[in-house]
Amino acid sequence: MSRELLTGNGAAAWGARLAEVDYVPAFPITPQTEIIETLANWFESGEMPGRLVTLESEHSMITAAGAAAATGVRVFTATSSQGLLYGMEMIFSVAGWRAPFVLVNVSRGLGTPTTLESDHTDVLAARDSGFLQLHCATCQEVVDTILMAYRIAEDTRIRLPVIVNLDGFYLSFTREPVELPDPALARRFLPPFDAQNLRFRASAPTSQGVAVLGGSPYSYFRYQAHLASLRAIEVYDEVADEFEAAFGRRHEAIEAYRCEDADILFVMIGSFATKAKAAVDQLREAGWRVGLARIRLLRPLPVDALRRVTSGARGLAVIDQNLSMGQGGVLHSEVASALYGHPKAPPILASFIGGLGGRDISPEELYEIAAETRKAIDEGRSPLPRLLFTRDELREIRKLQAIAEVERNELEVKR
Amino acid sequence: MNETAFKRMKDLPSTHLLGTGTPMCAGCGGLIALHEIYDVLGPKSVFVNAAGCMTLLSVFPFTPFRSSWLYTSMASAPAGAQGVRDALDILLEQGRMPPEDDLDVVVLTGDGSAYGMGLSSTSSAIERGLDFLYICYDNEGYGNTGHQASGATPHAAKTSTTRGPGGFSGYKKDLFSIWAAHQPAYVATVIGSEPLDLARKIEKAKSLRGPRLIIALAPCPTGWEFEPRDSIEIGQLAVKTGIWPLKEYVDGSVAHTVVPRRRAPVEQYLEKQGRFAHLFHPQRNDRLLAELQARVDGYWDSV
């Protein structure tokens, strides 16, 4: 085991290296590119056996990833944002091939407007694809989660591809100390991929991705994939146990931070949970009983664990770094559907949208979210969803618009 | 092509590899070509398919192939071939698979995919030197969705989206030249009604490595509006009239493998198909017919 200062992207590349992946189909996109550049150098120098091939698009990249996995090698790939959406047809398709591989998504807001900075709308668009989804909050988790992801993906009870998500900029470009697992230990934890009958061979012809006629066989295969995905809840826990035994770090499907006696819980995914933890500590010091439930395993959604973690609370404040237009926060509705009708569900469920396109969520805003949730608990009524945006931000936007207006008028006068 | 095993018709394979009972239409020229190609190619292959009529060859739980099959999408069959080929190479290099388990990777798509949506992934596969065989069955339209005009539709043809008196206003894209401009190992045009020429070309493609691309003109009774029993005759007329030149690109130059000695008038080909009926009824469109003839003559004058 060695300790290194790594960016989230560096950690992702190390995860792939320690997983001894055979094949990396690639395509550049900010903020993911450092991952494939790092891997390309390792393949080039012979430090990693196997190959990296740059395709001409993410649609092709994901096709090649699924096809290679279906031929029986261990595959890794990475993308972000527009790239994930460009490949979305194949995200859904390859999940149906039941060909396990790991795709790292470095979250970035979707156009329009165009941005390079982070939010989760991209990765949540793949929510219903059949890919499992694991969300990281630290660089350490990125390495660890990739190793765990291969174990889960390749498990014969599952056989589904996995997206490991890390936030653009906040994790991708942030250096943190990371314990790199010893390669021999990593290999013991994650032995070479045994594809069994998942392969194309002259001696054993198979058909993959075939058409069906009618809703019955279609439903049959869709249900099979769904049930396999649900099984990943229990397989995740087994793999987390083994990971802890091997490396001494435990990664729960839902991280519960100071939840035991909490009245109010922040519920969120990704690296902003680190900010929420700091707010929890501050609020605790001020005598508030606040905690954080961070969902790491989003697909399958570990509903029982979510109910367990939240059962003592009186109010949940779900913070969504995504926006489903015309509906609101995706995580909010996920949590609502998981808890609705459950006898121990907290009576108050509040929704906050923030952190879109890299916008920060300040400690003050987190305190305000807690205060609003407490008020709702006292009043016995969940508040309307809130879109985080300050008066200062609005003033800045208005100022830019005014400057643009003045400049345009000046140009028109000159003409 | 001196060392060919296919000197006469009787040299063609007599056992057929592709099973029967597929949902293709009767008289499907694409299926005829596929039969002939597969017999020469042999069963040690994996077909990587794009959306089109032939996607329905493998419908759960049946397949007419003795080899493997992977359906991908309309745009990305060559990328699927890339993934399979790379994985097989890695397994071979690392001794994780016996060499006799290796496969020929074959992309099988229609013209809509080859000339349009899949062109970018094909171009890139060629540029990467991918070792694969691409078979495009060209029925000159989006057949599976009801024969709308595609980039392969010939000038003046009626399709579901070009029903006006002039038919399709565009011109058939020259995919052969587009492919050849990439300087791949091999490009050829074939047609099921010329089985000897077809067999020799597949034989040659099989002997080469790298990107090898075949366009098979695929007379389509359903989309072109003719009787299934006329499929072979229409194919023969496509060659005799010079509308479908049989040629190959290899080692940097193009050679015509069948040159019609005296070209029949294109009318003979056109009048047999409902999609060109508006050129003859209610009255002859002499201007358009002359233009179509002139284009074919111009092609042959230039080669």
Ligand SMILES: Cc1ncc(C[n+]2csc(CCOP(=O)(O)OP(=O)(O)O)c2C)c(N)n1
């Ligand atoms: C991305 C996408 N868009 C549209 C379709 C609908 N579609 C299915 S087959 C087809 C036509 C394909 O045409 P071609 O490649 O010429 O094959 P053919 O149907 O003629 O055999 C279309 C448009 C699809 N499957 N995928």
Ligand code: SF4
């Ligand atoms: S529509 Fe044409 S190409 Fe498609 S199966 Fe029928 S005859 Fe063949």
Ligand SMILES: [Mg+2]
């Ligand atoms: Mg077609």
